[in-house]
Amino acid sequence: MKFQVNRDAFNEAVSFVVRVLPQRIPMPILNGILIEADANALRLSVFDYEVSAQVEIVAKVDAPGRVLVSGRLLSEITSKLPNAPIEVSLEGNKVQVTCGASKFSLLTMPVEEYPNLPEIPESSITVSGEEFSKAIQQLTPAVAKNDHVMTLNGILFEVEEKTISMLGTDRNRMAVKEVPWSGKPGLVGYISVVPLRTLSEVAKTFGHQGELTLSINNDEARGLIAFKANNRTITSLLIKGRYPDIKEHLPKTDIPDFAIVNTQDLIDSTRRVGLVLENDVPMKCEFLSGKLVLEASENEVAQASEAVPIEMTGDDKVIKLRPRYVIDGLTGVTTEFTKISFMNNGNPNKPSPVLISSHNPKDEKETDNFRYVLQPHRL
Numbered sequence: 001m002k003f004q005v006n007r008d009a010f011n012e013a014v015s016f017v018v019r020v021l022p023q024r025i026p027m028p029i030l031n032g033i034l035i036e037a038d039a040n041a042l043r044l045s046v047f048d049y050e051v052s053a054q055v056e057i058v059a060k061v062d063a064p065g066r067v068l069v070s071g072r073l074l075s076e077i078t079s080k081l082p083n084a085p086i087e088v089s090l091e092g093n094k095v096q097v098t099c100g101a102s103k104f105s106l107l108t109m110p111v112e113e114y115p116n117l118p119e120i121p122e123s124s125i126t127v128s129g130e131e132f133s134k135a136i137q138q139l140t141p142a143v144a145k146n147d148h149v150m151t152l153n154g155i156l157f158e159v160e161e162k163t164i165s166m167l168g169t170d171r172n173r174m175a176v177k178e179v180p181w182s183g184k185p186g187l188v189g190y191i192s193v194v195p196l197r198t199l200s201e202v203a204k205t206f207g208h209q210g211e212l213t214l215s216i217n218n219d220e221a222r223g224l225i226a227f228k229a230n231n232r233t234i235t236s237l238l239i240k241g242r243y244p245d246i247k248e249h250l251p252k253t254d255i256p257d258f259a260i261v262n263t264q265d266l267i268d269s270t271r272r273v274g275l276v277l278e279n280d281v282p283m284k285c286e287f288l289s290g291k292l293v294l295e296a297s298e299n300e301v302a303q304a305s306e307a308v309p310i311e312m313t314g315d316d317k318v319i320k321l322r323p324r325y326v327i328d329g330l331t332g333v334t335t336e337f338t339k340i341s342f343m344n345n346g347n348p349n350k351p352s353p354v355l356i357s358s359h360n361p362k363d364e365k366e367t368d369n370f371r372y373v374l375q376p377h378r379l
Helices: 007-019 071-078 129-142 196-206 263-274 323-331
Strands: 002-005 032-038 041-047 051-058 060-063 065-070 086-091 094-099 102-107 124-128 154-159 163-169 173-180 191-195 211-217 224-229 232-237 258-262 283-288 291-298 302-313 317-321 337-342 354-359 371-374
Touching (some): 002 007, 032 060, 124 129, 124 173, 173 323, 263 323, 283 302, 323 354, 323 371
Antiparallel strands (some): 032 041, 041 051, 094 102, 211 224, 258 337, 283 317, 354 371
């Protein structure tokens, strides 16, 4: 195997696939990056039996072939090479990397032992890469990070007639977003849970790649989802198991009691008041006519309070919310103003949830369907 390739293109390709590798891999061979040179194309791939990444770039191939070398070592090398074309060749059991005056020799790994990458499912739909990535960023704070119920460590996907409904929760809050799709209706009705780890990388990679193709195989034995845009592909096994049926808690009609507040003003005020609290202690939120009063007290050590202007509709409300959770919800709002609606669970012994959503003046069209439901603490 022998090829020449542009330094920047090669470095970017190596960095992309290596980012998908987890920090801890039980089998050393899975730390490798598979390099395949064929005709005038170069493919780089990684796979750990759960997640795979592949990228194809242009190269001048003098001799086709395939090799397996340490992924992270190659990434460190390519990121520091001088500004010159790279030549890569296989000599015996070593890969020679030459760039300008720099030369490296890397021991190969047994390529014949490397697992075959998963096949891309046939059924697919297309979404905006930018809109999809933004949705992942909005939902991420509400998703559990290390829950014993594995499905909570992912985002629920439901392919509906015109949109993908996406939902994440950590039991204390949930976030919902719908993203429009185009294509054949073959996936309508598909329900799957995608690992947050995979989606976080998808959001980083495909946010500026234009159209993004999603392919899903919800096979009971080995469910798989693939994300592809331009020359890059990421696949991931789906999380098996039943996702909690919590979407039914979303209000189906308009809520009569709500407050309108400037999004950034409330973020800033919450951060300031939250400075005196530790260990996610909730703050008191008093919604009054014309203002929202935030109060925080850490025993006798410190206290804080601040008033934020609001437009209040309905009766006054007093609830307790964790500052971090409030900020997480407000950060997902994309409009200048936020609507905080006061739901009614019909149980006088349990605080009713609040719904955080985007708000536009009546003469402007709604631009975001992001919704964030937060459970208050008892007073």
